[in-house]
Amino acid sequence: xxxxxxKRHRIIVAALIMMLVFALALSACGPAxxxxxxxxxxxxxxxxxxxxxxxxANLALWSDPNTxxxxxxxxxxxxxxxxxxxxxxxxxxVDGEFVPDLANSWEVSDDALEFTFYLxxxxxxxxxxxxxxxxxxxxxxxIASADWQGSRTSDMMFIAGAEAYHAGDADSIEGIQIPDDxxxxxxxxxxxxxxxxxxxxxxxxPEHLLGDEDVALLDETDxxxxxxxxxxxxxxxxxxxxxxxxxxxxxxxxxEGPHLDSVIIYILDQEVxxxxxxxxxxxxxxxxxxxxxxxxYVDRLQALPHIEMDMPAGGSMRKIVVNxxxxxxxxxxxxxxxSHAFDREGFVAAVLRGYGAPATAPLAPGNPFLHxxxxxxxxxxxxxxxxxxxxxxxDQTLLFLxxxxxxxxxxxxxxQEWWGEIGVKIEIQMFDFPTMLxxxxxxxxxxxxxxxxxPTGEPDAVFTSTLHSSDASPAGWNFSxxxxxxxxxxxxxxxxxxxxxxxxxxxxxxQQILPEHTPEIYLAVGKAISARNVRLQNAEDHLFYRTxxxxxxxxxx
Amino acid sequence: xxxxxxxAVRRIAIIFPxxxxxxxxxxxxxxxxxxxxxxxxxxxxxxxxxxxLRRIRLGLDQPIYVRYIRWMGQLLxxxxxxxxxxxxxxxxxxxERLGPTLLLMGLALxxxxxxxxxxxxxxxxxxxxxxxxxxxxxxFAGVCIPNFFLALCGIYVFSVILGWLPSxxxxxxxxxxxxxxRLMRLIMPVAVLSLESIAIFTRYMRSSMLEVIHADxxxxxxxxxxxxxxxxYKHALRNALLPIVTVLGLRLRWLFGGSVIIExxxxxxxxxxxxxxxVFTRDTGxxxxxxxxSALLVMLGNLLADLAYAVVDPRIRYG
Numbered sequence: 001x002x003x004x005x006x007k008r009h010r011i012i013v014a015a016l017i018m019m020l021v022f023a024l025a026l027s028a029c030g031p032a033x034x035x036x037x038x039x040x041x042x043x044x045x046x047x048x049x050x051x052x053x054x055x056x057a058n059l060a061l062w063s064d065p066n067t068x069x070x071x072x073x074x075x076x077x078x079x080x081x082x083x084x085x086x087x088x089x090x091x092x093x094v095d096g097e098f099v100p101d102l103a104n105s106w107e108v109s110d111d112a113l114e115f116t117f118y119l120x121x122x123x124x125x126x127x128x129x130x131x132x133x134x135x136x137x138x139x140x141x142x143i144a145s146a147d148w149q150g151s152r153t154s155d156m157m158f159i160a161g162a163e164a165y166h167a168g169d170a171d172s173i174e175g176i177q178i179p180d181d182x183x184x185x186x187x188x189x190x191x192x193x194x195x196x197x198x199x200x201x202x203x204x205x206p207e208h209l210l211g212d213e214d215v216a217l218l219d220e221t222d223x224x225x226x227x228x229x230x231x232x233x234x235x236x237x238x239x240x241x242x243x244x245x246x247x248x249x250x251x252x253x254x255x256e257g258p259h260l261d262s263v264i265i266y267i268l269d270q271e272v273x274x275x276x277x278x279x280x281x282x283x284x285x286x287x288x289x290x291x292x293x294x295x296x297y298v299d300r301l302q303a304l305p306h307i308e309m310d311m312p313a314g315g316s317m318r319k320i321v322v323n324x325x326x327x328x329x330x331x332x333x334x335x336x337x338x339s340h341a342f343d344r345e346g347f348v349a350a351v352l353r354g355y356g357a358p359a360t361a362p363l364a365p366g367n368p369f370l371h372x373x374x375x376x377x378x379x380x381x382x383x384x385x386x387x388x389x390x391x392x393x394x395d396q397t398l399l400f401l402x403x404x405x406x407x408x409x410x411x412x413x414x415x416q417e418w419w420g421e422i423g424v425k426i427e428i429q430m431f432d433f434p435t436m437l438x439x440x441x442x443x444x445x446x447x448x449x450x451x452x453x454x455p456t457g458e459p460d461a462v463f464t465s466t467l468h469s470s471d472a473s474p475a476g477w478n479f480s481x482x483x484x485x486x487x488x489x490x491x492x493x494x495x496x497x498x499x500x501x502x503x504x505x506x507x508x509x510x511q512q513i514l515p516e517h518t519p520e521i522y523l524a525v526g527k528a529i530s531a532r533n534v535r536l537q538n539a540e541d542h543l544f545y546r547t548x549x550x551x552x553x554x555x556x557x
Numbered sequence: 558x559x560x561x562x563x564x565a566v567r568r569i570a571i572i573f574p575x576x577x578x579x580x581x582x583x584x585x586x587x588x589x590x591x592x593x594x595x596x597x598x599x600x601x602x603x604x605x606x607x608x609x610l611r612r613i614r615l616g617l618d619q620p621i622y623v624r625y626i627r628w629m630g631q632l633l634x635x636x637x638x639x640x641x642x643x644x645x646x647x648x649x650x651x652x653e654r655l656g657p658t659l660l661l662m663g664l665a666l667x668x669x670x671x672x673x674x675x676x677x678x679x680x681x682x683x684x685x686x687x688x689x690x691x692x693x694x695x696x697f698a699g700v701c702i703p704n705f706f707l708a709l710c711g712i713y714v715f716s717v718i719l720g721w722l723p724s725x726x727x728x729x730x731x732x733x734x735x736x737x738x739r740l741m742r743l744i745m746p747v748a749v750l751s752l753e754s755i756a757i758f759t760r761y762m763r764s765s766m767l768e769v770i771h772a773d774x775x776x777x778x779x780x781x782x783x784x785x786x787x788x789x790y791k792h793a794l795r796n797a798l799l800p801i802v803t804v805l806g807l808r809l810r811w812l813f814g815g816s817v818i819i820e821x822x823x824x825x826x827x828x829x830x831x832x833x834x835x836v837f838t839r840d841t842g843x844x845x846x847x848x849x850x851s852a853l854l855v856m857l858g859n860l861l862a863d864l865a866y867a868v869v870d871p872r873i874r875y876g
Binding site for chain 1 (some may be wrong): 838
């Protein structure tokens with residue numbers, strides 16, 4: 001008996017020790033902690049005349065960037081940090097004018113086919129290597145390559161010889177010439193008026209670090225995933241997934257600045273981010289475009305003296321996509337009826353809290369190509385008339401898809417209510433966004449609620465991708481599967497017209513025929529809402545200004 | 558203890574077919590969801606041809622069984638695959654995130670167990686007194702109040718109003734390792750997580766203790782003239798702890814799963830958050846990796862709990 005007890009005791013002790021060790025090992029298993037190299041940013045150059053220099057800006061992103069090369073970005077979250085790390089050929093100022101970044105100056109030939117850029121010889125990458133025209137050529141050729149896994153390839157195809165390069169028939173792009181290390185000449189295949197606007201902001205990658213890599217695997221390099229090297233105002237010093245991205249000032253930045261010592265981007269939940277804005281822990285939000293701040297928080301934040309709100313007009317457009325491949329959606333009268341029966345003013349007031357305006361086209365207010373006009377006022381009687389005209393079958397129920405975002409659900413419910421009043425019955429089905437997008441891409445829907453970032457400048461990209469028949473889903477973003485010849489021809493003409501006024505005339509004509517065709521139902525353009533602590537200066541979000549000038553940001557206490 | 562070792566071996570052997578079953582069901586479910594990772598990458602800048610190329614490169618164009626076999630093959634060579642969104646190796650992402658979650662959940666669990674046992678014992682010994690009622694009420698409150706509500710309240714009170722505690726994050730950027738910094742950031746999330754579990758352990762401990770105290774052998778011990786303290790600690794408590802071991806075993810999956818809500822609210826770089834984000838971006842590789850590892854750890858943990866239970870309670874015999 002005694003021996004049995006002793007034996008059992010030993011086993012108990014052994015088991016308990018095992019469990020204890022296990023538990024200790026687990027709970028003490030904190031994150032692997034190599035002490036980060038304390039990066040001491042150089043103090044501001046004493047010969048600078050800035051009265052205020054130094055300091056750290058604390059910004060927030062709502063989600064981790066999935067990569068540090070913006071061309072591989074999913075969603076917008078990778079783009080914002082990239083703007084701080086990389087330089088591009090030009091930037092834009094408050095008025096929308098192009099200002100130098102890597103390119104000190106540039107010329108466009110009379111026939112609008114040749115673009116010459118004179119690069120700043122002082123520009124260097126974060127590792128000290130100079131930035132040359134070869135880096136730009138390398139970047140553009142990588143993007144144009146058939147092995148490229150990222151975005152923007154279609155923009156490169158406007159350059160002469162790019163198609164051949166893409167097809168593998170040429171070793172390099174003919175239309176990119178480098179007369180000397182700091183001069184770049186781009187020649188286009190044919191006139192493409194929006195060209196400069198499409199390429200001015202593209203991040204330039206270092207050839208000396210990526211030139212030997214397989215283009216197809218660029219997104220898997222350590223460079224893209226963890227350690228980018230750009231020539232922008234700030235360099236990456238530490239990245240902890242799910243926590244923060246720390247950027248420190250690039251001492252040899254080629255433009256004046258940066259004035260800040262560092263920028264820390266925290267990955268936060270929106271609720272917590274708003275709370276931190278209130279306490280002053282956070283200086284601003286880096287998530288931009290549609291992923292800014294929800295209108296529900298505006299009143300709360302505006303009331304605070306240390307917060308300044310930015311509500312530039314270029315925000316996200318809310319629209320309802322209509323599947324033209326199915327009846328009765330393929331009848332223009334039906335689409336017009338739905339448009340007349342949707343109370344846009346009511347929507348802006350109730351859902352957007354007034355922060356927005358009804359939309360007649362997928363362009364931001366203030367866009368030079370926007371043609372101001374009223375169409376389809378809220379008129380349920382007219383809507384009913386149209387339905388009678390086309391002998392609408394009032395017994396049918398149509399499928400309306402929406403995602404789990406609260407706003408889209410509200411759109412669906414409002415549509416159901418307002419369209420119900422004219423006798424159109426819809427069934428709402430809610431899915432998470434990727435599922436909904438999958439169904440819409442496959443055409444398994446009648447109507448759906450979507451949004452789109454509205455351009456503040458060149459309209460070609462948004463019009464073509466959403467309305468041109470060649471981009472009809474599943475090929476492109478024309479989810480409504482619009483195939484209207486008049487629209488196609490106007491878009492094709494506008495794209496190759498170099499003269500601004502003539503081009504604008506085409507887009508105006510396009511907008512004027514939109515009411516009759518109603519390819520999609522545009523609801524409203526919401527304002528992009530962002531908030532800033534007043535201590536962060538020169539960081540206003542303007543129409544053209546967003547994150548264009550991190551080197552000019554200052555902290556003023 | 559031949560029966561016990563044989564039992565342990567049988568349990569370990571069963572883990573493999575169980576994991577296989579889990580992997581098949583999970584893979585099927587994820588693949589059946591409409592929309593894949595490439596659908597999310599669609600943008601005006603990414604043409605249809607490139608989307609298709611990307612799909613081919615990520616292997617998403619293959620039929621489901623081919624993809625599963627490929628994944629299984631990789632797994633058998635010790636490779637958990639790559640994330641479709643970040644292109645990082647899945648194993649690396651998991652290891653990175655598992656630590657913070659275990660730290661958070663481990664501390665919360667430890668505090669809940671210790672606290673629950675203490676509160677439950679006190680409650681039982683002082684049954685029907687004010688102390689008991691207060692402890693019981695507190696326990697119910699902990700269970701009823703949703704943890705995200707508590708979390709947001711906590712942030713609002715302690716960070717926004719009082720400014721005593723940081724509102725998010727596991728560490729302050731740019732500074733070398735600081736224990737104080739880490740502890741300050743642990744206080745709120747651990748407190749919120751413990752509060753809900755403490756209730757469970759308190760209730761179990763209380764009822765178990767009550768049952769034990771009225772048992773014959775305790776009465777015998779008292780009759781033998783043993784000091785009350787000795788009766789409680791040496792005899793009653795040890796036996797009352799047995800159900801706690803069972804509950805602990807059940808809570809183990811909590812340890813590895815993390816609390817998504819708490820991790821999101823407090824910006825804690827844990828595995829729960831990684832899991833949810835990956836589901837929303839249809840990142841099959843990461844989801845499969847996380848679930849498989851969690852499943853394995855849970856099965857092992859449960860086995861350990863069962864074995865410990867058998868060792869601790871001589872009445873248990875595994876046949």
